[in-house]
Amino acid sequence: xxxxxxxxxxxxxxxxxxxxFPADTLALIPLLYSTLIWAVKRKENLEEEVSGLRxxxxxxxxxxxxxxxxxxxxxxxxxxxxxxxxxxxSRDMKSLRLAFKALYPVVGLEEPFLQSLFSEELARGDFxxxxxxxxxxxxQALDExxxxxxxxxxxxxxxxxxxxxLSLSWAWLSDDELRDRLKPFLGIDWxxxxxxx
Amino acid sequence: MKKQAINFDNGDSSCNTRYKRQVARxxxxxxxxxxxxAVFLISCASSPLLKARTxxxxxxxLERSLRQEEATAFYKKSxxxxxxxxxxxxxxxxxxxxxxxxxxxNLWAEAENSFRLAAALGEDKALAWAEELRLYxxxxxxxxxxWAETSSRLYDxxxxxxxxxxxxxxAVGQLVDLKLQALGExxxxxxxxxxxxxTILSEALKIVERAxxxxxxxGYYHYLLAQVLAHQKDYRQSLEESVMAKELGLPSxxxxxDNDLQIVFCFEQLAKILSGDELADFQIRYNNWVKKWKWxxxxxxxxxxx
Numbered sequence: 001x002x003x004x005x006x007x008x009x010x011x012x013x014x015x016x017x018x019x020x021f022p023a024d025t026l027a028l029i030p031l032l033y034s035t036l037i038w039a040v041k042r043k044e045n046l047e048e049e050v051s052g053l054r055x056x057x058x059x060x061x062x063x064x065x066x067x068x069x070x071x072x073x074x075x076x077x078x079x080x081x082x083x084x085x086x087x088x089x090s091r092d093m094k095s096l097r098l099a100f101k102a103l104y105p106v107v108g109l110e111e112p113f114l115q116s117l118f119s120e121e122l123a124r125g126d127f128x129x130x131x132x133x134x135x136x137x138x139x140q141a142l143d144e145x146x147x148x149x150x151x152x153x154x155x156x157x158x159x160x161x162x163x164x165x166l167s168l169s170w171a172w173l174s175d176d177e178l179r180d181r182l183k184p185f186l187g188i189d190w191x192x193x194x195x196x197x
Numbered sequence: 198m199k200k201q202a203i204n205f206d207n208g209d210s211s212c213n214t215r216y217k218r219q220v221a222r223x224x225x226x227x228x229x230x231x232x233x234x235a236v237f238l239i240s241c242a243s244s245p246l247l248k249a250r251t252x253x254x255x256x257x258x259l260e261r262s263l264r265q266e267e268a269t270a271f272y273k274k275s276x277x278x279x280x281x282x283x284x285x286x287x288x289x290x291x292x293x294x295x296x297x298x299x300x301x302x303n304l305w306a307e308a309e310n311s312f313r314l315a316a317a318l319g320e321d322k323a324l325a326w327a328e329e330l331r332l333y334x335x336x337x338x339x340x341x342x343x344w345a346e347t348s349s350r351l352y353d354x355x356x357x358x359x360x361x362x363x364x365x366x367x368a369v370g371q372l373v374d375l376k377l378q379a380l381g382e383x384x385x386x387x388x389x390x391x392x393x394x395x396t397i398l399s400e401a402l403k404i405v406e407r408a409x410x411x412x413x414x415x416g417y418y419h420y421l422l423a424q425v426l427a428h429q430k431d432y433r434q435s436l437e438e439s440v441m442a443k444e445l446g447l448p449s450x451x452x453x454x455d456n457d458l459q460i461v462f463c464f465e466q467l468a469k470i471l472s473g474d475e476l477a478d479f480q481i482r483y484n485n486w487v488k489k490w491k492w493x494x495x496x497x498x499x500x501x502x503x
Contacts, residue, residue, distance in 0.1 A: 060452060110500070
């Protein structure tokens with residue numbers, strides 16, 4: 001019963017948001033997913049969280065990490081260790097550094113928008129594909145959001161979705177529980193996430 | 198008034214009559230004054246510019262309390278309010294406010310434009326800010342085109358001579374990241390390249406140390422320092438700087454998470470290096486911080502999946 005309600009809610013929300021995006025959109029589900037994650041994470045300040053989404057996408061951290069940090073990132077995550085076994089073994093820092101730039105925000109910083117954007121690749125454990133497609137796929141999603149923002153109601157609609165979500169008594173869910181419940185409905189099912197650390 | 202009341206008590210009848218007359222006059226004009234004052238204050242409080250300014254100040258307050266996402270929302274709100282004022286009647290103050298909000302939203306090009314318009318309408322300081330933003334925007338576009346040397350030169354100028362704090366901070370961050378990028382691009386491990394690496398790191402360190410000296414309470418500068426020190430494999434110092442950065446506050450959740458992972462990394466590296474009493478002491482101190490931050494355990498920050 002509860003699952004059905006959740007499914008209906010997500011379906012309805014996606015339909016509302018669909019009006020803002022092109023038919024083959026990449027950005028819609030990640031945007032919806034991150035809105036709901038932030039909604040539950042900080043229940044009292046939904047508007048602020050939703051508005052703050054965009055800042056996550058700005059390149060504001062120090063991207064260039066020491067080799068030791070990069071190796072540590074790959075070595076302590078079993079799924080990454082296996083995917084990049086050859087490069088780690090041969091200390092091919094050039095390749096690892098390139099892959100790190102894409103994988104660190106998704107797997108390390110756990111940014112909900114990016115985790116959702118690459119959900120299919122994550123579900124398959126295809127980390128190499130994330131590294132290869134990171135730039136263009138992110139850019140395409142950002143361009144779509146930028147275009148959607150021309151309709152000023154976008155953020156208001158997202159805020160409303162988040163509020164409705166909380167009012168449907170799912171606010172008690174923890175961040176992790178919410179992720180687990182939402183993923184099947186939003187087509188996000190990444191087993192690799194469980195293998196971290 | 199108090200003095201007159203004392204005279205009245207002393208039984209001075211002329212003062213008594215004068216006082217009564219004044220009280221009677223006050224009876225009529227005082228409520229009127231209060232009414233007009235209230236109307237004025239209400240109109241001020243509800244004036245769109247004051248509202249925009251209040252939201253901007255609220256955003257700054259939230260930023261200081263490490264509530265970046267909420268601060269962002271208030272910057273957005275303030276920007277929208279300032280835009281609405283400009284649509285009705287453009288003023289220098291509204292453009293200045295809009296520009297300030299845009300800087301905080303990383304909308305550099307838009308901010309430059311707003312400051313230019315503010316300057317054109319008579320806001321003198323806005324012109325200098327617009328110039329610095331223009332230089333920063335130029336440096337960013339050179340960097341995007343792969344002209345690292347030219348962009349570094351511009352960032353360097355801004356880091357050293359810039360007056361507008363948000364631009365100076367952003368320039369220092371970009372400059373340090375560019376220096377560190379050069380390290381990653383060096384593949385050979387010859388002694389010549391090692392020497393070059395240590396020269397680059399000393400330069401990066403000097404830039405950040407200069408910034409920390411100018412603004413010791415800026416968490417972002419301590420974060421940058423921690424990043425450079427990790428490149429020098431000085432994990433103890435890097436950890437201390439990361440902790441300081443966390444305690445002083447960082448400009449975004451993203452940087453905060455990156456800083457947390459830096460803390461974990463340094464902790465793990467030090468745990469490998471240290472032994473005996475030194476390790477035990479270190480772990481006690483580290484655990485105190487972990488407890489304070491309410492982390493799940495020594496390697497799992499509160500935001501991370503356990």
